[in-house]
Amino acid sequence: MLNLIWLLLLASGIIVAAINGNIEVVTEAALGAAKGAVEVCFDLIGIMALWLGIMKIAENGGLINTLARLLKPIMVRLFPSVPNDHPAMGAIILNLSANMLGLGNAATPFGMKAMQELQKLNKNSDTASEAMCTFLALNTSCITLIPATIIGVRLSFDSANPTEIVGACIFASLCAMTIAVSLDYWFRTKSPWGRKK
């Protein structure tokens, strides 16, 4: 599926550009994006190192385990295949908390850490495990309590009430999260993908 989407994005872009007679934009867009992708990763290096460093301290001190134990009742239901004392649980919790608070650049390192821990439990290392799918479903649709970035943009344009959109964001992201978690559950338990173990 992903292979097809990737091919469709690339091929339809090139074909449309050719038909419209502006094929030169393809070269520029492709080379620029390739360069941009590396820049994004370089920007990430420092942030990743900082947060994973801090997280290691919290982990070695036992803080993350405590956090995971507190949220155990929910986590066990969402991630039945992950032992509840596994380090993945702590990283998942940190990632989701950072997402809820709108701390985007702290969320990414925790998320990757969570994936690495989940990968240790994964029997088939090039295929996503059920727990990984659940985690990404939650992550991409996570309820937003403080959409910090957009509040900042609204502030910069002198909005009369920059935070008036918070309630609407919570409602809409709650809808998205409910659907994502339900759909994930359905795929996990009812679809052929989930059943074959």
Added chain:
Amino acid sequence: MLLDSLTVVSKWAIPLLLLAIPIYGYIKKVPVYEAFVEGAEEGFKTAVKIIPFLVGMMVAISVFRASGAMDYLIAAIAPLMVALGAPPEVLPMAVMRPLSGSGTLGIATELMRVYGPDSFIGRLASVMQGTTDTTFFVLTVYFGAVGIKKYKYSLYTGLTADIVGLLAAIYICNMIFR
């Protein structure tokens, strides 16, 4: 009042974490600096590992956008979106949301500059920005970090959540801001 507390939270959250966790670790007899460096090293490796995945995805999305193919996609879904109560101006943002976070934020900023943050368009754009995450980016980066190539049903779940989030954003904005 709400704004003040939110500003305070976003200003203090990170400094407080940076203060509290090392102090906590020190009390728990963790060799704090050594632990930090050990964790940071993992961060470096992970960031480097996602480069090929991100290059692949960003090139495809960028070509799709720059060629004008995305404009056709927007034109194709426009009538549907307008029927649901979304102004046509926010359509590019809706299509961009799962593909590119910075792209979406750019469109949202532009919409607010042109129409004002307190217009219906500005508010809807804000809610759309705050509702879901960039599914393609998250999938590429997170799966890339551990070398997963087969995403199973993840993409369907993520994109369905994006569509539901979008529809919910249009609905709630029409309810409270019209």
